[in-house]
Amino acid sequence: MELAHWLLKPASFVRGTWEDPKEAAGWFAEQVRPHKEAFTFRHDREVLEERLAAVADVAAGGEDVAGGWWLGGQRFLGVYLVGCRPHRFRPRYPCPSGAA
Numbered sequence: 004m005e006l007a008h009w010l011l012k013p014a015s016f017v018r019g020t021w022e023d024p025k026e027a028a029g030w031f032a033e034q035v036r037p038h039k040e041a042f043t044f045r046h047d048r049e050v051l052e053e054r055l056a057a058v059a060d061v062a063a064g065g066e067d068v069a070g071g072w073w074l075g076g077q078r079f080l081g082v083y084l085v086g087c088r089p090h091r092f093r094p095r096y097p098c099p100s101g102a103a
Contacts, residue, residue, distance in 0.1 A: 005092075005093075006067040006069060006083055006085050007090050007093035009085045009099075010087055010093065010096040010098065010099055011099075012099055013099060014099040016099065017099055018030075020087075020098075024062040027058075027084050028055070028058035028059035028062060028084075031058050031068060031070065031082055032055045035055065035070060035072070035082055036051075039051055041074040041078075042073070042074060043075060044072075044073065058084070062084055065086050065088075066086065067083065067086055067091075068083065069081070069083050070082045070083070087099075
């Protein structure tokens with residue numbers, strides 16, 4: 004599955020919309036940081052802030068942002084930002100929130 008397929012889901016799946024990439028990056032970080040200590044791999048904990056700092060720039064460039072981390076207990080945390088104005092690679096996919 005590619006991230007653009009999220010645009011085909013019902014609007015009820017949308018957790019938020021942002022005009023400002025920095026606000027979107029802030030939401031992304033809020034979803035990830037509380038789980039940092041549960042990351043299975045120490046390296047993921049060590050580079051988290053660096054990775055989070057890049058999210059706004061990536062989103063501002065019109066790219067989707069995908070983050071995935073293994074957590075203890077064989078759990079997986081996935082957090083995603085999907086561009087939608089229109090989507091860079093799937094411009095015919097509508098924004099589920101009805102945003103232009």
